[in-house]
Amino acid sequence: MIVISVVVAIGTDIATYIATRTAADIDTSTAADEMMKIDADAVTEAATEMMKIDAVTEAAIQYAEIAVELAIGLIGIMALWLGIMKIADESGLVDVIAKVVRPITLKLFPDVPPDHPAIGSIVLNMAANVLGLGNAATPLGLKAMQELQELNPDKDTATNAMCTFLVINTSSVQLILPATVIALMGASASQIFLPTILATSMSTIAGVIAVKTLQNWKKFELKQEEKIDG
């Protein structure tokens, strides 16, 4: 990106330079109209002032500064929000959500026995995601993955359950926004809750439909002998 920027800036500069020079040349060669000459000079001057490469240098310096100011500015709201969410975590709100999520999970993972520990980990991972507790969700997700791997007859190929679990995680069902977004958006953050919940629901529904449809496609199907074994 940086390289492209510099190349484009230099390219634009050279183009403007050539353009203004040609304009000036034509002007001096005809040398008829004094007004036109002044115009051409003004153009050349303006072009030197607005050299893209200068703007690029300035942007680099300026944005490096903005980045730090921005991050420092986030500290307060981030601390507030993560503090509150830690209370949510400690008070067992995850378990409340887990009760709601469990029946849905059983429907989504027909290949996993309902009493298998993987179901428990998946449910907790999803509940943590719903609450926007990213830090809590990842270890639970990895644990779920390991437990799903125990059920997997072919250790280097993903099972249907693994693919479904992964897609649900990447499309992230969320009721509560990530702390970073709340910090960045400040007071406007409250307006983002509903659209985010709607958009994330749409993406999760689409993901589940996609994963359930694609798993039976020839290209993605598990090999026949493995099916018999498993």
Place this chain on the structure above:
Amino acid sequence: MVESVVDVFNTSSKYIIPLLLAGIPCYGLFKKVKVYEVFVEGAKEGFDIAIRIIPYLVAILVAIGMFRASGALDLFIGALSPVLNLIGFPSENLLLAIMRPLSGSGSFGLLSDLVEQYGTDSLFAKIGATMFGSTETTFYILAVYFGSVGIKKVRHSVVAGLIADTVGVFSAVYICRFLFG
């Protein structure tokens, strides 16, 4: 009818953050959690995260700032905007939509840039924030989750994950356009 729905939403959304700020500690007290100590412990993480993202933010914001100042961004957006206008997709949000499944810190940097350029109250920032919140860093999750158990053949998960991301991105655009015009 549609307008009154939007009105109700805009009025009621003001209550979400105060209700969460008050409700969660109350629930914690009810569950006999040491609210103050736990809050402070969590708040420390906020400090760490804000400091930890600085290098990523510097990298992304400098790159995007240079990209914009050089005029390359305008060239890029200009080339794609006829197609994007046709489907009602704001070209300002395109880079974020592409970056979102690839890098969490990168897309957060792009979101910060939208906020910096247009302000938190702008449609671009709201669409961006919704995009950011509604999907995850698909390729990172794929690598970490499958990598942790040694899965090499990922089958249909990448395609399905990207379908989910695409639907999320477009939903974010259309829902925000509907609510915030």
